[in-house]
Every structure is written in C-alpha cells, then in structure tokens.
Amino acid sequence: MFDIIFYLFAFITIGSALIVVTARNIIYSAFSLMLTLFGVSGIYALLGADFLAVVQIMVYVGGILVLILFGVMLTNKITNVEIKSGNRNIAVSLISVSVLSAILFSVLLGTNWKETNSQIPETTLFGIGELLITKYVLVFELLGILLLIALIGAATIARKEE
Amino acid sequence: MYEYLVNILFSVTGNQFLAQASVMILIAALPLFVVILPYALAAVLAERKVSAFMQDRIGPNRTGYRGLFQTLADILKLIQKEDIINSEADKKLFNISPLLVFAGSYAAFAAIPFSGMFIGTNAEVGIFFILAISSLVVAGILMGGWASNNKYSLLGAMRSAAQIISYEIPTALVILSIVMLTGTLSLNTISELQTAYFWNWNIFGGAAEGFKQFILIPFMIAGFIILYISTLAEVNRVPFDIPEAESELVSGFHTEYSGMKFAMFFLAEYANMFAVSAIIATVFFGGYQSPFGYLGNTLNFPLLIPFEQFFWFMIKGLFFVFVQMWLRWTLPRLRVDQLMTVCWKYLIPYAFINLIIIGIISLL
Amino acid sequence: MKQYLKNTWEGLYTVIVGMKITFKHLFTPSVTIQYPEVKIPLPERSRNRLYVNIDDCIGCDQCARACPVGCIEIETVKSVPGEDLGKTSNDKKKALWVTKFDIDIAKCCFCSLCVYPCPTECIKMTDIYEYSEFERNNLVYSFSALTKEEAGEKKLNLEKFNAEKEAAKMKQAAPEPEKKQDKNEKESE
Numbered sequence: 001m002f003d004i005i006f007y008l009f010a011f012i013t014i015g016s017a018l019i020v021v022t023a024r025n026i027i028y029s030a031f032s033l034m035l036t037l038f039g040v041s042g043i044y045a046l047l048g049a050d051f052l053a054v055v056q057i058m059v060y061v062g063g064i065l066v067l068i069l070f071g072v073m074l075t076n077k078i079t080n081v082e083i084k085s086g087n088r089n090i091a092v093s094l095i096s097v098s099v100l101s102a103i104l105f106s107v108l109l110g111t112n113w114k115e116t117n118s119q120i121p122e123t124t125l126f127g128i129g130e131l132l133i134t135k136y137v138l139v140f141e142l143l144g145i146l147l148l149i150a151l152i153g154a155a156t157i158a159r160k161e162e
Numbered sequence: 163m164y165e166y167l168v169n170i171l172f173s174v175t176g177n178q179f180l181a182q183a184s185v186m187i188l189i190a191a192l193p194l195f196v197v198i199l200p201y202a203l204a205a206v207l208a209e210r211k212v213s214a215f216m217q218d219r220i221g222p223n224r225t226g227y228r229g230l231f232q233t234l235a236d237i238l239k240l241i242q243k244e245d246i247i248n249s250e251a252d253k254k255l256f257n258i259s260p261l262l263v264f265a266g267s268y269a270a271f272a273a274i275p276f277s278g279m280f281i282g283t284n285a286e287v288g289i290f291f292i293l294a295i296s297s298l299v300v301a302g303i304l305m306g307g308w309a310s311n312n313k314y315s316l317l318g319a320m321r322s323a324a325q326i327i328s329y330e331i332p333t334a335l336v337i338l339s340i341v342m343l344t345g346t347l348s349l350n351t352i353s354e355l356q357t358a359y360f361w362n363w364n365i366f367g368g369a370a371e372g373f374k375q376f377i378l379i380p381f382m383i384a385g386f387i388i389l390y391i392s393t394l395a396e397v398n399r400v401p402f403d404i405p406e407a408e409s410e411l412v413s414g415f416h417t418e419y420s421g422m423k424f425a426m427f428f429l430a431e432y433a434n435m436f437a438v439s440a441i442i443a444t445v446f447f448g449g450y451q452s453p454f455g456y457l458g459n460t461l462n463f464p465l466l467i468p469f470e471q472f473f474w475f476m477i478k479g480l481f482f483v484f485v486q487m488w489l490r491w492t493l494p495r496l497r498v499d500q501l502m503t504v505c506w507k508y509l510i511p512y513a514f515i516n517l518i519i520i521g522i523i524s525l526l
Numbered sequence: 527m528k529q530y531l532k533n534t535w536e537g538l539y540t541v542i543v544g545m546k547i548t549f550k551h552l553f554t555p556s557v558t559i560q561y562p563e564v565k566i567p568l569p570e571r572s573r574n575r576l577y578v579n580i581d582d583c584i585g586c587d588q589c590a591r592a593c594p595v596g597c598i599e600i601e602t603v604k605s606v607p608g609e610d611l612g613k614t615s616n617d618k619k620k621a622l623w624v625t626k627f628d629i630d631i632a633k634c635c636f637c638s639l640c641v642y643p644c645p646t647e648c649i650k651m652t653d654i655y656e657y658s659e660f661e662r663n664n665l666v667y668s669f670s671a672l673t674k675e676e677a678g679e680k681k682l683n684l685e686k687f688n689a690e691k692e693a694a695k696m697k698q699a700a701p702e703p704e705k706k707q708d709k710n711e712k713e714s715e
Contacts, residue, residue: 027308031255034301054287054294062297062330066323069304073316123286125347216548220558387538488552492544508534 006046013039026072034065051125192280193271201480202432206233209487216491243421251418252309259306260419260426266298267434274440275350277450277471288349289337292441293330296396299434300326303405303415306427310418318414321498322398322405328505329395329402335513336389339520340445343368343378349441353449360453365446374526381520386446388513390482393438395505397431399486401493404501439482443475450475573636574655576629578669582614582648585622589640589649597633598640601626603680606687614646624670625677631657632665 016035023029037060044053132140172181207222210232214221222229247253273288275281285291300323307319343364344352356363365382367375395402406414416427443449450471458466496504559566568574585602602622605611611620640649659665672680 027252027255031258031301031305050285050287051290054291057297058290058294061301062294062327066297066300066304066327069301069308070320070323073304073308073320125286212552215552215556218551218554218557220556220560488545488548489541492548493541504537508537512534 006043009039009042009046012036013043027069030065030068030072033068034061037061037065048122048124050123051128190272193274193276194268196280197276197476198268198271198429198433198436201436201476202429203233203237205432205435205480205483206236206428208484209490212484212487213491216488237425240421240425245421245423246418248311248418250311252311255305255309256418257423259302259309260423260430262302262305263299264302264426264430264433266295266302267430267437269295269298270437271433273349274437275353275444275450276475277468278350278354279468280472281350286346286348288347289341289352289441289445290347292349292437293334293337296326296330296434299430306419307415310415312418314411315415315417318405318407318411318417321411322415325398325402325405325501326396328502329392329509332388332392332505332509332513333396335510335517336385336392337441337445339381339385339513339517340364342517342521343524349444349449353444353451356448357451359455360448363446363448363451363453374523377523378520381516381523382446384512385516385520386442388509388516389442389445390485392505392509392513393442394486394489395501397434397438397486399435400490401496402501403495404498407495409495435483435486436479439486440475440479442482443478447478448474449478568653568655572653573638573651575631575652575657576634576640576667577650577652578627578629579648579650580624580627580669580671581612582616582646583624583627583669584614584618584620584646585624586645588643588645592639592643594637594639595633595635597630599626599628599630600624603677603684605680606683614648616646618646623672623677623680625672625680627669628666629669630666632662 013036016032016039019032020029020036023032037056041053041056041061044050044056174181207229211221211229213219222232225231225235247256270292272283273281273285273291275288303322303326304319307315307317307322310316340352341347344355346352346355352364356368360366362368365379365386367378367382398405405411406416411417416424419427452470452474456467456470458464458470585600587600587602590596590598590600601624603625605621605623611623613619636651638651641651657665670677
C-alpha cells in the first residue's frame with residue numbers, strides 16, 4: 001500500500017521536475033515546481049516526518065512559490081506573454097549533471113542503509129519542539145533575529161523617505 | 163475507525179491491499195458526500211434566504227416548497243451550461259485551476275474532527291496542516307486569474323493572494339496562542355480538552371483552573387474576534403471580498419469561468435467558509451463537544467455519542483457560517499488600503515500582544 | 527495611541543450596531559408582494575384598459591376625434607326607417623349602426639381624453655392592466671356588437687333603401703343631390 005503511494009509521489013515529483021526544467025513558458029515551470037514541492041512533502045509524510053512535510057508545504061508552496069508567481073506575473077506584460085526559458089550550454093550542463101549524479105549514485109550504493117519497520121511512525125512534533133528550545137536554542141533564536149532583521153530591512157528599503 | 167473498517171473488509175475479501183485501498187478511498191470521499199455537498203446545497207439556499215430576509219424580501223420561493231429545491235435547479239442549470247474557454251486563455255492552467263482551488267479547500271477537511279469517530283486524519287499536526295494546505299488555494303486562484311488572460315481576473319487573483327497571505331499572519335498568531343495554552347497542534351486533542359460543559363470551552367478560559375480561567379476570558383474573546391476577522395478575510399467574504407468585488411472587477415478571478423468549473427469555485431468557496439467556521443468552533447467553542455453533556459451518557463447508550471457530537475459540531479460550524487452571511491449583509495466592502503491597514507496595523511499588533519499575554523498567563 | 531484605541535473600539539462597536547440592525551430586519555415581515563397572486567389595490571381614478579359599453583354607444587365619433595394618438599376607429603351605418611335600435615341607458619335615441627368600433631390598445635396613451643366627451647358615458651377606463659399579448663394584432667380590440675356579416679347586411683340594407691328612395695325619386699323626376707353625396711361619403715369611409 002505505502003509502496004504504491006510512494007511511487008505515486010515519486011512519479012509526481014520527478015515528472016513535474018522534468019517539466020520545470022523543460023517547459024518553455026516560465027509560468028508552467030513555476031506551477032510544476034509547486035507539484036514537485038508537493039510531491040516531496042508527500043514523501044516526507046510517508047517517511048514519518050509529518051512536521052517537516054507540513055513545513056515544506058507552508059514555506060515552499062505557501063511562501064516561496066507564491067513569491068515566484070508574483071514576481072513572474074508582475075514583471076512581464078500581461079497581455080503579451082514573452083517570458084520564455086531556453087536551453088543553453090547543453091554540453092557543459094550534461095557533463096556536470098552526469099558527474100554529479102555519478103557521485104550521488106556511488107554514495108547511494110556505498111552507504112550502509114539502516115532498515116526499520118515500515119510501521120506508521122510516531123509524530124516527530126514533540127521531539128523537534130524539545131530540541132529547538134534545548135539543544136539548538138541558540139541557533140533557533142539567531143535564525144529568528146535574522147528573519148526579523150530581514151523583515152525590517154525589507155520594510156526600510158521599500159519605504160519611500162520624503 | 164480506519165483499522166476497524168480495514169479488519170471488516172479484510173475478513174470479507176481476504177485481500178489486505180484491497181481492503182486498505184478501498185477504506186482509504188472511502189474515508190477520503192466521506193466528508194465530501196456526508197458533509198460538504200449537502201452543506202453546500204443548504205448553504206447556497208440559506209445565503210439567498212438570509213440575504214432576502216435581511217433586506218425584507220422573500221427570496222427564492224418558486225422551486226419546491228418555499229424554494230427548497232432552488233439550489234438543485236441551479237446545479238442542473240450549471241451542469242447543462244456550455245463550458246466556455248476564451249480563445250486567448252491558457253487552456254491547461256485554466257482547466258487545472260478550479261480543481262486546485264477545490265482540492266486545497268477540500269484537503270483542509272482531512273484534519274477537521276467532525277466527531278470523536280469521524281475524523282480524516284488524527285495527525286498530530288492538524289491545525290498546522292490546515293494553515294499550510296490553504297496556500298494551495300492561493301496558488302490555484304493565481305493560476306486561474308493568470309490563465310484567464312483577463313485583466314479583471316488577474317487583478318482579482320493578485321488581490322486575493324495578497325489578502326490571503328497577509329491575513330494568514332494574524333490567524334497563525336491567534337492559533338499559536340491557543341496552541342501554547344493547550345500544548346497540542348491536533349484539533350482532536352484540542353476538542354477533547356474542552357470536554358464536559360461549556361465553561362470548559364477555550365473562549366471561557368479553557369481547562370485552566372481557578373482565577374487563571376477568569377483572567378484568560380477577555381484575551382480569549384479578543385483572540386476569537388481577531389481570528390474571526392482574519393479567517394473571514396482568508397475566505398474572501400464580505401467585507402473582505404475585494405478579490406471578487408463585483409462592482410469593480412466583474413467577479414474577480416473567476417470572471418471567465420462558466421458551467422461546472424464555476425461551480426467548482428463556488429463549491430470551494432462554500433467549503434472554505436465551513437472549514438474556517440469549523441476551525442473557529444474547534445479552537446474556541448469546544449469543537450464537537452456538547453455544551454450540556456451527552457444524552458448517550460444519561461441513557462447509558464454510548465453508540466449515540468458520536469452522532470450527538472457530529473450534531474453539535476455541525477450546529478456550531480453552521481452558526482459561524484450564518485454569522486458570515488449576517489456580516490455580508492451588514493458591512494460594505496473595504497478598500498484595498500483599508501484592508502491592509504486592518505491587517506497590518508490593527509490585527510497583527512493586537513494578535514501579537516494577545517499571544518504574549520496568553521503566554522504569560524499560561525506560565526503563571 | 528489614544529486615536530488608535532478609539533479606532534479599534536469604533537470599528538468593533540459600529541459593526542455590532544450594524545449587525546443589530548440587520549438582525550432586526552431578519553425578523554421583520556417582508557415587503558415583497560407576490561404579484562400574480564397578490565395585487566396592490568389600484569387608486570380610485572387609475573387609468574388602464576379602455577372599455578366600451580357598445581349598447582350605449584350612439585356612434586357619435588366624438589371619442590375618436592378626441593383621441594390624441596388616433597387609436598380609436600369607428601365606422602357607422604345609418605339605420606333604415608323601421609329599424610328600431612333601442613335607447614341608451616340615459617334615454618338617447620340611437621340612430622346609427624356601429625359597424626366598427628376598434629381600439630388599438632397598443633397605441634393608447636391612457637390620457638382618458640376620450641372618456642370626457644362621450645355623451646352617453648359608454649367609453650370608460652377599467653382597472654384591468656394585465657393584457658399583454660404575443661402578437662400585436664391581438665391588441666386591437668373590437669367592441670362592435672355586430673359581426674362582419676351583420677355589418678355587411680346593414681350596409682346592404684341602407685344601400686337598398688337608398689336605391690329604392692332614389693328610384694322613387696327618379697320616378698318623381700326630381701333627384702336630390704344631397705342624399706347622393708351623403709351616401710358617397712359613407713362609402714368612401
């Protein structure tokens with residue numbers, strides 16, 4: 001049962017990722033990216049990382065993707081869609097991609113994978129929460145401050161001083 | 163419930179996979195047929211009737227007894243309608259968009275506890291999941307607005323997206339304060355914590371004991387008001403309906419849609435209305451818990467309890483849907499700048515102060 | 527800060543006031559009238575569809591002349607001596623057969639100007655205002671009591687009578703031109 005769902009999500013992820021790369025129309029790429037991120041989040045959920053899966057949707061689909069869409073829609077002429085993405089430097093990218101995938105594949109084969117029961121796992125929520133305010137509290141707070149700085153900075157830049 | 167049904171089906175068919183798959187599909191389809199469709203049928207009629215009564219009119223009363231079948235007639239009409247796609251539209255995205263919007267609002271129902279028995283997933287991340295999945299609606303609306311290749315649609319979609327994203331912040335802040343108080347993200351657990359009588363509801367201070375409960379009440383009411391306003395904005399209802407604003411944008415992002423695709427948007431809107439009402443009912447008003455104790459307990463007939471819970475949940479949810487309609491015929495539409503002012507200058511600061519105060523009280 | 531809190535309070539308070547008003551209206555009876563079943567009583571002197579009581583009509587043609595849009599068409603035939611047309615309700619002797627009394631109600635402007643000159647008060651406004659038709663021809667109302675055949679018969683009668691009279695006069699070899707003219711006039715109408 002879970003196998004089928006996994007392959008479904010994997011298919012969605014990889015298929016839409018292919019569209020992201022090959023689509024000529026950038027809007028299509030953006031919307032396929034949404035499907036990709038969604039598929040990844042589904043795989044997270046299947047692996048028992050429920051919190052991570054929801055964060056994936058919240059941050060990437062709800063935040064970043066909408067930002068991308070806004071960017072694309074606001075920066076091109078609405079009546080005359082001219083934004084296209086093309087393929088350039090095919091040879092170079094082919095070599096680098098094949099090298100990268102070779103490395104990944106060798107790592108994949110060389111790793112000692114731990115095998116566990118494929119039961120529905122317990123929620124990771126409480127563990128993450130505890131770790132965030134005990135072991136990683138400093139990092140967590142620093143990230144918070146970083147985001148606050150980014151927010152204030154954006155507001156300052158966007159504001160027109162008169 | 164899931165294991166129970168799987169076991170039954172497994173003993174009947176003898177095939178583990180078939181049993182699991184069919185039960186999953188059944189559970190996924192159940193809210194649609196048990197709740198959303200009948201609710202949408204009733205709510206569309208109720209909307210028209212409420213609007214009529216508030217304007218001292220009669221409303222639809224020709225189809226069936228006092229117009230009871232008006233919505234059915236409307237649906238028949240929508241099914242028969244020609245499916246028009248304007249020639250300059252982006253056909254693929256145009257067709258996907260209503261599905262995406264409906265899927266987004268339907269997915270939220272997976273985590274809503276209709277009763278102790280009837281809940282799609284009892285995942286620990288329930289309310290967080292609902293907040294996250296509603297962003298799918300934003301993507302769908304943007305897609306529909308862009309694919310229509312119509313300036314009104316695009317403007318409506320842009321406004322809608324900006325509005326939903328802005329108002330997600332006060333919503334999240336208020337829900338965060340409740341999460342701090344209850345210590346869980348699961349809507350089912352939040353409901354269970356407000357059991358027994360109505361003074362245990364979160365709006366009356368929740369399960370906190372003694373004077374803490376009394377201190378909490380005003381902040382809970384403030385939180386409720388903030389949450390109600392911001393969820394109202396998230397479902398694009400009046401007075402926050404500037405994405406649809408029929409007097410300026412024809413009808414916003416679904417201007418170009420007709421027939422069943424339009425019906426999908428319509429259904430999604432009504433499903434969304436119920437979803438946010440259900441969240442409010444669960445977070446502040448005890449969810450599926452009865453305010454006066456259960457008849458099943460008094461009669462010593464425990465099978466009755468889930469049905470009672472379902473009844474109370476629907477009553478609470480429908481009441482808040484009614485309030486949404488009530489507000490619609492009371493308030494005029496906000497301007498875009500007023501909308502943003504309400505969110506960023508009023509709701510967010512209040513929600514933030516509320517969050518801090520509730521945090522301090524819960525630490526006392 | 528004070529202004530800020532005041533704004534917040536006003537925002538909430540005014541919403542509640544508005545909601546109170548709409549809630550009250552939720553229970554006030556509706557002002558809608560279910561039109562085909564329930565009708566508002568018309569005012570006493572309302573002007574609607576015209577009606578002609580043809581029994582009282584003396585064919586004086588005054589209404590047709592008064593009509594500003596010319597929607598009334600009247601044709602009359604003189605009666606032959608010996609024929610008794612009866613009397614109108616206010617004791618006026620009828621002398622003409624009204625062979626045609628058509629009102630094109632589609633043209634009528636409901637000015638009521640035809641009602642005032644009628645010496646026998648036989649044309650009047652009724653309170654019927656629902657008379658829409660699918661064809662424009664159906665809006666021409668014919669009030670004449672005589673059928674086409676009867677009208678033709680009356681005409682023939684008159685002609686015959688005139689012809690007899692003419693013949694009698696011819697015998698007397700003293701024809702009267704006035705009568706002829708009169709007859710011609712009738713025919714040309």
